[in-house]
Amino acid sequence: MTQAEATSRTGKRVLLAKPRGYCAGVDRAVQTVEEALKLYGAPIYVRKQIVHNRHVVRTLEAQGAIFVEENEEVPEGATVIFSAHGVAPEVYEQAKTRSLKAIDATCPLVTKVHQEAKRFAAEDYDILLIGHEGHEEVIGTSGEAPEHIQLVDGPEAADTITVRDPDKVVWLSQTTLSVDETLETVARLRKRLPMLQSPPSDDICYATSNRQHVVKQIAPECDVMIVVGSCNSSNSVRLVEVALDAGSRAGHLVDFAHEIDDAWLAGARTVGLTSGASVPEELVEEVLAHLAERGFTDVDEVTTANERLTFSLPQELKRDMRAAAAARG
Numbered sequence: 001m002t003q004a005e006a007t008s009r010t011g012k013r014v015l016l017a018k019p020r021g022y023c024a025g026v027d028r029a030v031q032t033v034e035e036a037l038k039l040y041g042a043p044i045y046v047r048k049q050i051v052h053n054r055h056v057v058r059t060l061e062a063q064g065a066i067f068v069e070e071n072e073e074v075p076e077g078a079t080v081i082f083s084a085h086g087v088a089p090e091v092y093e094q095a096k097t098r099s100l101k102a103i104d105a106t107c108p109l110v111t112k113v114h115q116e117a118k119r120f121a122a123e124d125y126d127i128l129l130i131g132h133e134g135h136e137e138v139i140g141t142s143g144e145a146p147e148h149i150q151l152v153d154g155p156e157a158a159d160t161i162t163v164r165d166p167d168k169v170v171w172l173s174q175t176t177l178s179v180d181e182t183l184e185t186v187a188r189l190r191k192r193l194p195m196l197q198s199p200p201s202d203d204i205c206y207a208t209s210n211r212q213h214v215v216k217q218i219a220p221e222c223d224v225m226i227v228v229g230s231c232n233s234s235n236s237v238r239l240v241e242v243a244l245d246a247g248s249r250a251g252h253l254v255d256f257a258h259e260i261d262d263a264w265l266a267g268a269r270t271v272g273l274t275s276g277a278s279v280p281e282e283l284v285e286e287v288l289a290h291l292a293e294r295g296f297t298d299v300d301e302v303t304t305a306n307e308r309l310t311f312s313l314p315q316e317l318k319r320d321m322r323a324a325a326a327a328r329g
């Protein structure tokens with residue numbers, strides 16, 4: 001039986017979103033740990049999860065990475081890598097105090113938001129940082145100028161914000177928010193603060209926007225949207241919300257294919273499938289195989305953007321890699 005015959009018999013299909021999965025910042029952060037392990041040997045310490053994905057963390061642990069919550073857990077003089085989400089300046093200071101060799105895998109697009117925060121704080125602006133309370137990225141960005149930054153966690157929070165000078169206030173944001181919800185929050189802020197300035201360029205990153213855009217395109221046709229990603233991955237959680245808002249009848253977040261409940265697929269004809277920016281493609285392939293076993297053999301990939309951005313590895317790591325290569329002759 002051909003695949004077309006199988007499809008026509010089952011009438012079940014998958015709409016596969018593209019872009020999905022790894023973004024440039026995650027790819028760089030994971031490569032940073034892998035290259036550091038090759039260059040310096042295990043163990044390599046990583047402060048916080050390098051990216052918010054259980055599979056990635058487990059895989060790197062198996063190769064010799066040790067994930068810690070704080071610098072104090074790293075032995076003096078050891079190598080520590082800071083995660084893609086960024087850190088507050090005090091974390092670099094702590095590393096220096098403990099004579100740690102720090103490698104910074106902060107995504108350059110998060111660093112851009114840090115720079116904006118520093119610049120506006122230097123000009124004495126009140127900075128309204130739209131983001132999720134307790135998220136590592138928000139903690140890191142806030143740490144650049146704690147006396148100038150206030151967190152705005154969602155549209156409702158906009159109604160209670162007070163600032164020193166309503167003519168000197170700017171909003172910035174976490175990189176992995178819902179584009180639509182952020183616009184709503186900004187609109188509510190602007191009702192009370194008409195002179196509110198916008199960031200010089202979008203803080204929500206290209207990868208977050210692109211993954212949400214394609215999900216919005218396919219969601220109206222989907223009986224269920226499956227998002228591969230971890231529950232602490234902000235951009236992955238947002239994809240489920242975006243799918244539901246855009247018309248998918250149901251939406252679920254799974255780390256692995258085996259977490260898919262057959263009840264979710266009962267009666268479904270079209271399943272949408274995507275993955276968060278920290279998810280390796282092999283996990284999506286496993287979900288596709290899982291769905292095919294249940295009759296979803298027809299896979300249509302829907303592409304709304306082609307991503308080509310890449311980031312080079314951190315300077316401090318590249319310098320040591322060059323030195324090692326030179327020593328080898």
Ligand code: SF4
Binds near residue numbers: 025084109110176235
């Ligand atoms: S999701 Fe965006 S900000 Fe976060 S690591 Fe990827 S490219 Fe960078």
